[in-house]
Structures are given as structure tokens and as C-alpha cells.
Amino acid sequence: PSLIDxxxxxxxxxxxxxxxxxxxxxxxxxxxxxxAGDPWRSYxxxxxxxxxxxxxxxxxxxxxxxRVAGRRVWAWMPQPAGSSRWRPAPPEPxxxxxxxxxxxxxxxxPVESGGPGSALLPSSPIxxxxxxxxxxxxxxxxLSGTVTGAPARLNIVLGDSAGNxxxxxxxxxxxxxxGWSASIDLVDPDVELGTHPMSWxxxxxxxxxxxxxxxxxxxEEIDGPAIEVPVAPAPxxxxxxxxxxxxxxxxxRPARLARIITRRNGSxxxxxxxxxxxxxxxxxxxxxxxxxxxxxLRAGVFLESFGGRSGGDNPAAICEDLAAHxxxxxxxxxxxxGTVPVPSGARPVVVGSQEWVEALRTSRVIxxxxxxxxWFSKREGQHLLQTWHGTPIKKLLHDAPRTVTLRYxxxxxxxxxxxxxxxxxxxxxxxxxxxxxGYHGQVxxxxxxxxxxxxxxxxxxxxxxxxxxxxxxxPVILYAPTWRESLRPDKRAVDCGTAGGPGPAGAxxxxxxxxxxxxxxxxxxxxxxxxxxxxxAIDVSGYPSVEELMVAADILVSDYSSIFFDFALTGKPAVAxxxxxxxxxxxxxxxxxxxxxxxxxxxAVDHDGLTSHLHRVLGGIDAAGGRCAPPEVDPAPIxxxxxxxxxxxxxxxx
Numbered sequence: 001p002s003l004i005d006x007x008x009x010x011x012x013x014x015x016x017x018x019x020x021x022x023x024x025x026x027x028x029x030x031x032x033x034x035x036a037g038d039p040w041r042s043y044x045x046x047x048x049x050x051x052x053x054x055x056x057x058x059x060x061x062x063x064x065x066x067r068v069a070g071r072r073v074w075a076w077m078p079q080p081a082g083s084s085r086w087r088p089a090p091p092e093p094x095x096x097x098x099x100x101x102x103x104x105x106x107x108x109x110p111v112e113s114g115g116p117g118s119a120l121l122p123s124s125p126i127x128x129x130x131x132x133x134x135x136x137x138x139x140x141x142x143l144s145g146t147v148t149g150a151p152a153r154l155n156i157v158l159g160d161s162a163g164n165x166x167x168x169x170x171x172x173x174x175x176x177x178x179g180w181s182a183s184i185d186l187v188d189p190d191v192e193l194g195t196h197p198m199s200w201x202x203x204x205x206x207x208x209x210x211x212x213x214x215x216x217x218x219x220e221e222i223d224g225p226a227i228e229v230p231v232a233p234a235p236x237x238x239x240x241x242x243x244x245x246x247x248x249x250x251x252x253r254p255a256r257l258a259r260i261i262t263r264r265n266g267s268x269x270x271x272x273x274x275x276x277x278x279x280x281x282x283x284x285x286x287x288x289x290x291x292x293x294x295x296x297l298r299a300g301v302f303l304e305s306f307g308g309r310s311g312g313d314n315p316a317a318i319c320e321d322l323a324a325h326x327x328x329x330x331x332x333x334x335x336x337x338g339t340v341p342v343p344s345g346a347r348p349v350v351v352g353s354q355e356w357v358e359a360l361r362t363s364r365v366i367x368x369x370x371x372x373x374x375w376f377s378k379r380e381g382q383h384l385l386q387t388w389h390g391t392p393i394k395k396l397l398h399d400a401p402r403t404v405t406l407r408y409x410x411x412x413x414x415x416x417x418x419x420x421x422x423x424x425x426x427x428x429x430x431x432x433x434x435x436x437x438g439y440h441g442q443v444x445x446x447x448x449x450x451x452x453x454x455x456x457x458x459x460x461x462x463x464x465x466x467x468x469x470x471x472x473x474x475p476v477i478l479y480a481p482t483w484r485e486s487l488r489p490d491k492r493a494v495d496c497g498t499a500g501g502p503g504p505a506g507a508x509x510x511x512x513x514x515x516x517x518x519x520x521x522x523x524x525x526x527x528x529x530x531x532x533x534x535x536x537a538i539d540v541s542g543y544p545s546v547e548e549l550m551v552a553a554d555i556l557v558s559d560y561s562s563i564f565f566d567f568a569l570t571g572k573p574a575v576a577x578x579x580x581x582x583x584x585x586x587x588x589x590x591x592x593x594x595x596x597x598x599x600x601x602x603x604a605v606d607h608d609g610l611t612s613h614l615h616r617v618l619g620g621i622d623a624a625g626g627r628c629a630p631p632e633v634d635p636a637p638i639x640x641x642x643x644x645x646x647x648x649x650x651x652x653x654x
Contacts, residue, residue: 255338390562510536
């Protein structure tokens with residue numbers, strides 16, 4: 001913007017003649033940096049406003065003209081990122097503003113000319129238009145609009161374009177004047193981060209038992225570029241604020257934010273995003289944050305679990321232990337958004353925010369179970385504890401060159417030398433981690449801190465079963481498969497059935513097991529494969545603590561997951577179910593040793609074998625009365641290691 005003269009906008013007819021022009025006024029465009037994706041320049045001052053008088057009865061297009069270094073340059077004004085429908089322009093009742101033409105340009109045309117967009121108006125007798133959106137500080141999305149056809153009832157539906165979960169349906173309130181309103185809780189577990197197409201289902205007055213469906217269309221205030229939904233209190237008299245650069249004073253950050261996206265066919269989608277300002281989300285704003293001169297180190301601990309997507313695992317146990325023992329230093333807990341549970345005693349910071357960057361760069365101690373951002377470099381005086389997240393069964397990093405990307409290998413080559421301490425459950429696990437990760441520093445061998453949650457015993461067992469609606473005497477199987485490369489959201493699906501065996505999404509028949517064995521099956525999918533679902537099973541993938549699920553269960557069924565080593569502390573039986581063993585071992589990932597044959601566990605390669613093993617194990621539990629009095633976990637190895645880690649952390653906080 002600083003290199004060009006003030007632009008003018010020309011009105012051009014079908015013959016290419018200029019029928020009028022207007023000089024623009026400058027204005028700020030707060031979202032321009034976000035849309036530009038430029039890490040080096042700011043486009044805040046690139047906004048323009050122009051007012052043009054149009055001739056009735058003539059179709060015209062618009063071009064923007066300016067001078068750069070004394071040279072005249074111009075560009076046609078393109079179709080906005082909005083609908084293809086036609087709608088009247090308020091100052092000119094005899095004209096319609098078309099946001100689509102054969103050339104994909106913005107066009108003004110006479111009312112009587114019709115247009116290509118008219119065919120896209122809803123053919124159903126019921127039509128739903130979104131006019132306004134507002135977000136409460138508790139992350140409740142308030143939507144309102146108009147509906148034609150006077151339906152008997154109306155539902156608003158948020159789908160999932162990635163297919164990771166089913167649609168979310170909420171009932172809309174209908175007004176006598178043809179309006180509707182609906183509220184959507186964005187922290188509901190069914191609403192994931194991402195873009196969700198917005199549609200509707202309705203029943204007419206004439207046929208109340210027959211539902212029709214359609215896409216929600218954008219109203220005049222919504223149509224156009226993506227809109228940041230304002231956080232309450234909304235500006236008086238304004239349906240949608242043009243900018244979401246700040247949050248209400250004193251309110252803090254909401255759990256999540258939302259954007260309204262209008263597609264070219266006029267339909268609407270809701271993008272659920274982390275609670276970051278547009279500046280923090282823009283590449284330029286992010287670059288300025290990480291290149292800013294850091295403040296002095298402070299007596300704080302920065303903790304993160306799986307990139308801020310989890311509120312558990314080893315870092316959470318360490319965090320709660322530090323808080324319970326009166327550590328006065330600030331405990332910063334990294335979260336991708338406000339839906340991630342925060343350990344007691346910790347202060348949440350949103351990944352990518354200014355507070356998050358400062359906490360990461362100024363805390364004397366950093367605790368993580370995964371890699372940190374690619375731009376991060378440890379400062380002198382900082383100490384990094386890498387807890388890792390399990391005893392390796394699957395081959396890692398340098399031991400699995402076929403399945404690990406070059407980008408990840410380069411990232412770990414930079415970060416592993418910055419670790420000051422690595423945790424391992426056993427000496428063998430420590431050796432494998434050192435070799436696979438290329439780590440040559442100190443290793444602390446001891447029971448993982450996260451297993452402190454296994455010490456709850458019968459009280460936790462009763463509480464978890466009550467929360468899940470399971471009887472205290474019912475036999476419970478916890479099915480917790482590891483992730484599959486072919487089921488990752490960013491990977492193209494692979495037909496594992498023809499490549500060596502089924503993936504976890506369809507490998508276990510929960511209904512069959514429930515009928516044959518009289519059990520309740522809990523399905524705990526891996527955080528990298530949230531799409532995996534098992535018919536007939538209770539989905540506990542979002543349950544805060546997998547350790548508490550282990551306490552509540554009687555038997556574990558898994559495949560190549562390190563959960564076997566944690567569950568072994570309970571003394572309860574487990575079964576290795578590996579229908580894709582050949583494919584996983586020889587093609588997809590590779591395994592250490594002769595897993596699972598050397599594990600000492602019952603091994604099943606098909607569903608009949610699994611059923612047989614479970615039947616035998618359940619009989620043994622019943623004979624021993626194990627479900628009534630499950631064995632207690634020995635606390636000493638866990639608490640001793642937590643105390644040692646606490647001493648290591650506090651040594652660097654003064």
C-alpha cells in the first residue's frame with residue numbers, strides 16, 4: 001500500500017468504454033494481513049471505500065486503477081468470495097448487483113436482465129438465510145436469519161467436511177415474522193476445530209412427518225469475504241462486526257472463535273478456530289512474535305502435552321505434582337483452545353498467542369512429551385525435560401526411515417540435542433529411545449508419572465463406571481488401538497484389507513463381543529486417528545484420563561500401543577489383537593523385537609481368536625473374583641520417580 005498512489009475505480013460498459021469513475025478513500029483492513037499470508041509486510045492500510053453513481057439500464061463492470069513508480073496499472077474487480085445469487089443494490093432499486101458473470105467479475109446489471117445467479121435460488125418451498133452471527137464469551141454461537149415457507153419446525157445442522165465426526169443438529173426457534181434463531185455450543189465434543197458446512201432440515205405445515213433439507217444461504221450482511229464472528233457484547237445495531245482483532249475488556253479469551261464463510265454457490269460454512277486474534281493467526285503477526293527480543297528468563301515452568309491438544313499424559317502428572325507440593329513458580333499449560341482440560345494449579349496459554357510465545361521463551365524449565373515448534377531454540381539458562389509418551393513397540397524415527405518424513409527428521413535433528421533429560425520406563429526402553437531418536441544425554445529410568453492416576457483404586461473405578469452408565473458388576477473391555485498411517489486425516493486412505501489386514505476402524509465388532517460374552521466395550525481411539533469408531537462400543541476417545549479408564553476396565557485389548565506397559569501395573573489381563581500384523585510389521589511401520597509373540601500376552605489375529613481368548617480370560621476373572629476386588633497398583637515406583645523429577649525441576653527455578 002505504501003508504494004502506490006491513491007487508486008480510482010472505473011465503471012466500464014460492454015464496449016470497454018469508461019462510463020464513470022470514483023476516487024477511493026483509504027481505510028484500515030484488519031483482516032488483510034490474515035488473508036494475504038505474507039510474513040514480511042503489513043496490509044492493514046490496504047482497505048478502500050468508493051461510492052459510484054451507476055446509469056440505469058446498463059450492465060457495467062469495475063476496474064481498479066493506480067500508479068506504481070509512475071506507471072499506470074489496473075485490475076478488474078473480481079467476484080467476491082461470496083454467493084452467486086443476485087440481490088438489489090440499496091441505492092439503485094432499478095439495478096441488481098451480480099457477484100458472478102461469465103468472466104468471474106463483479107457486475108451491475110438491470111433488474112430485467114435476469115442473470116446466471118438466478119438459477120441458484122432455492123427451488124424448495126422452504127429456504128433458510130443466515131443474517132447475523134454473534135459469539136458469547138462462553139463460546140456459544142448465536143445465529144439468526146429468515147426462513148420462507150413457514151415450516152412447522154426447523155433444525156440447523158453443522159456438518160464435518162473432513163468426515164471425522166457426525167453432524168451436530170440443534171433446534172431453531174421460529175418467530176411469527178419469518179425469523180429464526182439458534183444457539184450452538186462450540187465447546188461441545190461433537191464440534192471439532194475445522195470448517196463445518198451449515199445446512200438445515202425442516203418439516204412443512206402440510207407434511208409434518210416429512211423432512212426436507214437444504215443448505216443455509218448467506219444474507220446481505222454475511223455475503224462476501226469470510227467474517228470474524230464478534231465476541232459479545234456485540235456492537236449495538238450491528239449484525240456482524242467487521243473485525244475480530246480484540247476481545248471484550250476484562251473477559252479473557254473465549255474457549256473458541258468462529259468465522260462465517262460464504263461459498264461461491266451462496267451456501268454458508270462455520271469455521272471453528274482457536275481463540276487467537278487475526279494478527280496472531282497471520283503469518284506476519286506470528287513472525288513478529290517469534291522474532292521479538294525475548295524478555296528475561298523467569299521462574300516458570302512451561303508444560304505441553306501433544307502440541308497442546310491434550311490435558312493429560314506425563315506433563316500433566318508432573319504439573320499436578322508440582323502444584324500439590326507448593327511450587328510457587330507459574331505453571332504455564334499449553335492448549336490449542338479452551339476445550340483442552342488444564343491440570344490443577346496451571347495457567348492456560350493458547351498455542352500461537354503472544355502469552356504462549358512469551359511463556360515458552362522465558363520459562364526456566366520446559367516439559368513436553370513431543371516436539372516443540374520448528375522455530376524454537378532453547379535459550380541459555382533454560383532446561384528441557386522430554387518425558388516422551390510411551391515405551392516403544394513401533395519403530396521410531398531413525399529406526400523407521402520409510403515412514404518418517406524428511407521434514408520430521410530434520411525437525412528432530414535440531415531439537416533432540418536441546419533436551420536435558422529423557423524419561424524411560426525401563427532400561428531397554430531407554431536404549432531404544434536413545435538409538436532411535438539420536439539422543440546422547442541423561443536418561444531417567446523409572447515408572448511414568450502419568451500412571452499416578454492408576455492409584456485411585458475402587459473409588460475411581462466406581463466413579464468412572466457411574467459416569468459412563470456401566471454397572472459395577474458388568475465385565476468391561478477397554479479397546480485402545482494405536483494409530484495407523486492410512487487413517488491419519490492428512491493421508492490418503494489405504495485399503496489395508498487388501499494390503500494385509502483391516503485397520504482399527506472396523507477391526508473389532510463391539511456388538512458381536514457384547515452379545516457373545518455379555519461385556520461392555522469401551523473404544524479409545526488414538527488422538528491421531530479420531531475417525532476410528534466401533535459399532536456397539538461406547539466411544540471414550542474424549543474421556544480426559546485413559547489411566548482412569550484402565551482402572552474401570554477388566555481387560556485391555558490393544559495392538560502395538562505402549563498402553564500395554566501401563567496397564568500391566570494394574571495386574572489385570574490384556575490381549576494383543578493384531579489382524580494386520582504382517583502389513584504393520586513389514587510395510588507400514590515395523591516393530592521392535594518379535595512383538596507381540598515375545599510379550600507373554602494372548603495373541604489373536606482374527607475376531608474368532610479374539611473372542612476365544614476373551615472368553616477364557618473372563619472365565620478366569622470370574623473364578624478368582626477379580627471383578628469384585630481388582631488388584632491395587634503399587635504406588636512406590638510411581639511416587640518415587642515423581643519426587644525425583646520434582647527435585648530436578650525445582651533445582652533450576654531459583
